Every structure is written in structure tokens, then in C-alpha cells.
Amino acid sequence: MTHQVRAVVARGKGAPVSLETIVVPDPGPGEALVKIEACGVCHTDLHYREGGINDDFPFLLGHEAAGIVESVGEGVTDVAPGDFVILNWRAVCGQCRACLRGRPWYCFNTHNAKQKMTLLDGTELSPALGIGAFAEKTLVAAGQCTKVDPTASAAAAGLLGCGVMAGIGAAINTGNVGRGDSVAVIGCGGVGAAAIAGANLAGAAKVIAVDIDDRKLATAEKLGATHTVNSRNADAVEAIRELTGGHGADVVIEAVGRPETYQQAFYARDLAGTVVLVGVPTPEMKLELPLLDVFGRGGALKSSWYGDCLPSRDFPMLIDLYLQGRLDLDAFVTETIALDEVEKAFERMHGGDVLRSVVVL
Numbered sequence: 001m002t003h004q005v006r007a008v009v010a011r012g013k014g015a016p017v018s019l020e021t022i023v024v025p026d027p028g029p030g031e032a033l034v035k036i037e038a039c040g041v042c043h044t045d046l047h048y049r050e051g052g053i054n055d056d057f058p059f060l061l062g063h064e065a066a067g068i069v070e071s072v073g074e075g076v077t078d079v080a081p082g083d084f085v086i087l088n089w090r091a092v093c094g095q096c097r098a099c100l101r102g103r104p105w106y107c108f109n110t111h112n113a114k115q116k117m118t119l120l121d122g123t124e125l126s127p128a129l130g131i132g133a134f135a136e137k138t139l140v141a142a143g144q145c146t147k148v149d150p151t152a153s154a155a156a157a158g159l160l161g162c163g164v165m166a167g168i169g170a171a172i173n174t175g176n177v178g179r180g181d182s183v184a185v186i187g188c189g190g191v192g193a194a195a196i197a198g199a200n201l202a203g204a205a206k207v208i209a210v211d212i213d214d215r216k217l218a219t220a221e222k223l224g225a226t227h228t229v230n231s232r233n234a235d236a237v238e239a240i241r242e243l244t245g246g247h248g249a250d251v252v253i254e255a256v257g258r259p260e261t262y263q264q265a266f267y268a269r270d271l272a273g274t275v276v277l278v279g280v281p282t283p284e285m286k287l288e289l290p291l292l293d294v295f296g297r298g299g300a301l302k303s304s305w306y307g308d309c310l311p312s313r314d315f316p317m318l319i320d321l322y323l324q325g326r327l328d329l330d331a332f333v334t335e336t337i338a339l340d341e342v343e344k345a346f347e348r349m350h351g352g353d354v355l356r357s358v359v360v361l
């Protein structure tokens with residue numbers, strides 16, 4: 001059997017997205033069909049639409065989602081129809097060299113559904129990050145579904161599926177922020193704001209938010225930033241050093257994805273401190289640093305892929321903290337919108353007006 005549902009499709013480079021009817025197959029072995037309840041609009045969806053990821057148009061966009069499992073294919077035991085799940089783009093394989101070494105958060109062979117979703121004329125769709133959740137229903141690998149407490153709001157929970165997890169994980173997993181640490185976050189959009197919340201959860205003593213937009217700094221304060229720096233008016237490195245006794249922060253998280261902000265992160269960190277790059281650069285970007293400074297300043301220069309998260313470990317834990325009032329996921333939901341408003345949400349994202357617009361179905 002197949003299902004015809006409404007979904008947001010990007011048909012060509014730079015062209016506005018359109019609402020279309022697509023065909024979703026019933027789940028085969030190892031797959032799950034999920035009825036989507038909410039899906040956040042992430043910068044990566046816009047990158048797909050602009051052809052910045054690859055040329056496999058048409059794309060089925062959306063990948064920060066939560067919903068209810070409708071049916072599962074043969075051999076699926078971890079989730080069952082009726083489960084409330086967050087979709088992830090790291091369904092660990094258990095068999096690649098990273099998994100076998102006990103480091104599944106790096107899994108190099110993650111799963112997606114094998115069967116294709118299509119347009120009505122049979123054209124195969126490429127789901128964004130193997131998910132494609134700006135749709136009434138989507139087909140994923142069962143391992144992409146992580147069951148969490150169903151009393152959580154779907155709009156808030158879905159955000160853990162990408163940007164918010166990437167930010168929180170950059171602080172707690174990759175940066176290994178601990179009690180008493182000083183942390184600076186450069187770029188306080190959805191990802192950076194989540195890194196601030198993560199640093200706070202981990203017990204950081206000082207959390208410095210840096211952005212060029214005062215609106216973002218105001219949200220950062222709500223999420224636990226103890227100090228804010230508008231780097232349009234001030235030198236970010238000097239300001240962070242001043243706020244940390246002249247030394248620099250123990251951990252600096254770069255959440256913009258640009259060479260100049262990476263360089264700020266590099267020099268705004270204390271000797272033997274850690275830099276975490278969670279912002280995603282574009283292919284033409286280059287960075288030049290004196291090698292003696294790389295050596296002489298010591299410490300660790302790390303990248304954070306999806307916050308080095310392990311969905312089965314991190315999603316239920318973070319949802320529990322949310323339900324206990326210790327992690328304000330609702331603060332990331334600037335607005336809820338309908339399925340046909342994704343294009344408008346891209347514009348608002350571009351203008352810096354939102355942390356997250358979330359499609360609610």
C-alpha cells in the first residue's frame with residue numbers, strides 16, 4: 001500500500017518551495033512510517049533549496065521533527081505504532097569502525113529508509129538529511145526514531161532533532177563543559193542559543209554570548225548567558241578576555257561558520273582551552289593561523305557533528321529535563337506556522353527575525 005500526503009518540495013536550485021502531493025510507501029523491513037506533528041525550519045533546509053548541499057533535486061525538505069509512529073516494517077522491535085518519537089539523522093549502525101570502537105556518536109554508516117518516496121509522476125524524492133518531514137507522513141529507518149515522553153510538546157521536542165541538539169551537544173558532549181568553567185559562544189542563533197543552554201546545564205560559572213544582533217543577545221540572556229557582547233561595537237576577543245580575568249574562556253564555541261569568527265574563538269580561549277566549531281563553513285572558506293600559535297596556545301580544536309549526540313541517550317534525557325522545567329525548549333520556538341508557510345519562514349530566517357519557525361501539522 002502507499003499513502004498520498006501533502007509535503008514541501010524544492011524542485012530546483014533557488015526556486016521557491018512548493019506544496020505538493022507525494023507518494024509514501026508502507027514501511028518495509030527495518031523501516032517506520034511516521035505521522036509528523038511538528039517540524040522546525042533549519043538553515044540546512046535553505047542550503048538544500050539553494051543547491052548548496054548537492055544537486056539531487058527534487059528535495060523533500062524538513063528534518064527537525066517529532067511525530068507518532070503509524071506503522072513499522074518487518075523486524076522492527078525498538079519502536080511500535082503509537083510511539084511518540086523524535087526523528088534523528090544519526091541512526092547508528094553498530095558495525096562501522098566508529099561503532100565497533102564504542103564511539104557510536106561518530107557512526108560513519110548511519111541508516112535511512114531504503115524505499116523511495118516519490119512525486120505523483122514517480123520521480124524519486126531526496127529527503128533532507130534522510131528525513132523529509134515537512135510532510136503529513138514520512139518514511140524513515142526505524143533507527144531514526146527515538147521514543148520520548150509523549151507529554152512533551154511536539155514543536156519543542158522536534159527541535160532536538162537537529163539545531164538545538166547540535167548546540168547543546170557542542171557544549172556538553174564535544175566541549176565537555178564542566179562545573180565552574182567559563183564558556184563563550186560566538187553566534188547566538190538557534191544553535192548558539194542552544195549551546196548557551198547546554199553550558200548552563202553543565203554548570204558553567206560564566207557564559208558569555210557574542211553576536212552582532214541585540215535581539216539574539218536578549219534571547220541568550222533568557223537562556224542563561226551571564227554576559228553579552230555585541231561584536232559589531234566591540235572587539236570580541238578583547239571583551240571575552242576582559243570578562244575572564246584577562247585570560248580567555250575555558251571553552252569557546254563557534255556557531256556561525258566563518259573564518260573570522262573561528263579566529264576570534266581561537267584567540268578568545270585560555271591557554272590549553274578548547275575551541276568547538278559547530279557552525280558549518282562553505283567550501284571556499286580558508287583560514288590562516290600562525291602554526292606557532294596553534295602549538296603555543298595548546299588545548300583542543302574540535303568540530304562538533306550533530307553535537308556528538310547519541311539520540312537514544314540524549315533525546316530522552318533532554319526531554320525529561322525540559323518537562324522538569326530545567327531546559328527551556330519552548331524559548332526556541334519563535335512562531336508556529338502551517339505547511340504552506342515554509343517559504344515565508346525562510347525569508348524571516350534570512351532577516352534574523354526568528355530562532356525557529358516550526359511547522360505544526
Ligand SMILES: NC(=O)c1ccc[n+]([C@@H]2O[C@H](COP(=O)([O-])OP(=O)(O)OC[C@H]3O[C@@H](n4cnc5c(N)ncnc54)[C@H](O)[C@@H]3O)[C@@H](O)[C@H]2O)c1
Pocket residue numbers: 042043044162163166186187188189190191192210211212213216231255256257261277278279280281304305306307352354355
Ligand atoms: N554541526 C552541526 O551538526 C550543525 C547542525 C545544525 C546547524 N549547524 C550550523 O550552525 C550554524 C548556526 O546555525 P543557526 O541555525 O543558529 O543559524 P542562525 O542564522 O539562526 O544563527 C547565526 C547567528 O550568527 C550571528 N552572526 C552572524 N555573523 C556573525 C559574526 N560575524 N559575529 C557574531 N555573530 C554573527 C547571527 O546574528 C545569528 O544570530 C550554521 O552554520 C548551521 O549550518 C551545524
Ligand SMILES: [Zn+2]
Pocket residue numbers: 092093094095096097098099100104107108109110
Ligand atoms: Zn556505525
Ligand SMILES: [Zn+2]
Pocket residue numbers: 042043044045063064162163
Ligand atoms: Zn538542521
